[in-house]
Every structure is written in structure tokens, then in C-alpha cells.
Amino acid sequence: MSKNISIILAVIIIVGTGYFVLGGSSSNTNGNQIVVSENNNEIKDGVQYVNITARGGYTPRTSIAKAGIPTKLVMKTNGTYDCSAALAIRSIGYRQMLPPNGETIIDVGTLKAGDVIQGVCAMGMYSFVVKFG
Ligand SMILES: [Cu+2]
Incomplete structure (x- = not known):
């Protein structure tokens, strides 16, 4: 039971971090490269x-x-x-x-x-x- 919750939390953290990193890097790219x-x-x-x-x-x-x-x-x-x-x-x-x-x-x-x-x-x-x- 607690193992399942740990796995769910890990997935949420990984997905959340990935979303944040991708979102952050794409907005930086837009900000710096408006040619x-x-x-x-x-x-x-x-x-x-x-x-x-x-x-x-x-x-x-x-x-x-x-x-x-x-x-x-x-x-x-x-x-x-x-x-x-x-x-x-x-x-x-x-x-x-x-x-x-x-x-x-x-x-x-x-x-x-x-x-x-x-x-x-x-x-x-x-x-x-x-x-x-
Ligand atoms: Cu001038």
C-alpha cells in the first residue's frame, strides 16, 4: 500500500518536473530568439x-x-x-x-x-x- 503511494508520488514528481523544465525552456527560447x-x-x-x-x-x-x-x-x-x-x-x-x-x-x-x-x-x-x- 505505502509502496504504491510512493510510486504514484514519484510519477507525479517526475511528470511535474518534466512539464516545468519543458515549459521553462521553451518560454526562454521565445524570449531570446524573436528574430x-x-x-x-x-x-x-x-x-x-x-x-x-x-x-x-x-x-x-x-x-x-x-x-x-x-x-x-x-x-x-x-x-x-x-x-x-x-x-x-x-x-x-x-x-x-x-x-x-x-x-x-x-x-x-x-x-x-x-x-x-x-x-x-x-x-x-x-x-x-x-x-x-
Ligand atoms: Cu541610432
């Missing part, structure tokens, strides 16, 4: 919004978006006092200082498959791209 994101855009009322965070660079560095639909970038800042706030998107003639906190919406128009929008900071140190396909 390309396909989950940072959303379509509302026929407009595609691509969410990019500016702070010590741009996240994600590469975004994938849909071609053939009016698109706006949503530049999010949160305590952004570095030069990633000084944003230029040359292909649309955009050059602005983003506020240290908030969201800045930039209309980039409707792009074709294969088009790429590139944003760079004032010094050309940080950049991001949005690829349309």
Missing part, C-alpha cells in the same frame, strides 16, 4: 497594422506582412530615450522623432508582394524590415 515574427500584425476594418517596438533597437527586426492591403506601422515606445526614437523610413520619405512613450501610427500604403519597407534610426545603427508577400 522573425508573423504574429505582430493584425487586420482591423480592412487595414493591416504591423506592431514594432522601438527601444534600444527595433523588435521584431523582421516582420512578415500581407501584400495588397492598406498597411500601417504601429511604432510602440516605452521609456525610449535612445536613438531608435529618431526614425526614418526613406522609401516613404518619413523622418520623425517618436515620443518617449506611446504609439505612433505610420501609413505606409498598400504594398506588392516582394516589397520591403525598411526603417532605420537616425545614425543608421538600428534597423528593421517589413517584408510583404
Whole structure:
């Protein structure tokens, strides 16, 4: 009887530890390796919004978006006092200082498959791209 309980407890501990380890390692991987994101855009009322965070660079560095639909970038800042706030998107003639906190919406128009929008900071140190396909 007590042997059975010991076995059950051992199984619970092993399964529980495995779940914790796997869950922990996969969330760490996501946190450290956001290079390309396909989950940072959303379509509302026929407009595609691509969410990019500016702070010590741009996240994600590469975004994938849909071609053939009016698109706006949503530049999010949160305590952004570095030069990633000084944003230029040359292909649309955009050059602005983003506020240290908030969201800045930039209309980039409707792009074709294969088009790429590139944003760079004032010094050309940080950049991001949005690829349309
Ligand atoms: Cu810079």
C-alpha cells in the first residue's frame, strides 16, 4: 500500500518536473530568439497594422506582412530615450522623432508582394524590415 503511494508520488514528481523544465525552456527560447515574427500584425476594418517596438533597437527586426492591403506601422515606445526614437523610413520619405512613450501610427500604403519597407534610426545603427508577400 505505502509502496504504491510512493510510486504514484514519484510519477507525479517526475511528470511535474518534466512539464516545468519543458515549459521553462521553451518560454526562454521565445524570449531570446524573436528574430522573425508573423504574429505582430493584425487586420482591423480592412487595414493591416504591423506592431514594432522601438527601444534600444527595433523588435521584431523582421516582420512578415500581407501584400495588397492598406498597411500601417504601429511604432510602440516605452521609456525610449535612445536613438531608435529618431526614425526614418526613406522609401516613404518619413523622418520623425517618436515620443518617449506611446504609439505612433505610420501609413505606409498598400504594398506588392516582394516589397520591403525598411526603417532605420537616425545614425543608421538600428534597423528593421517589413517584408510583404
Ligand atoms: Cu541610432
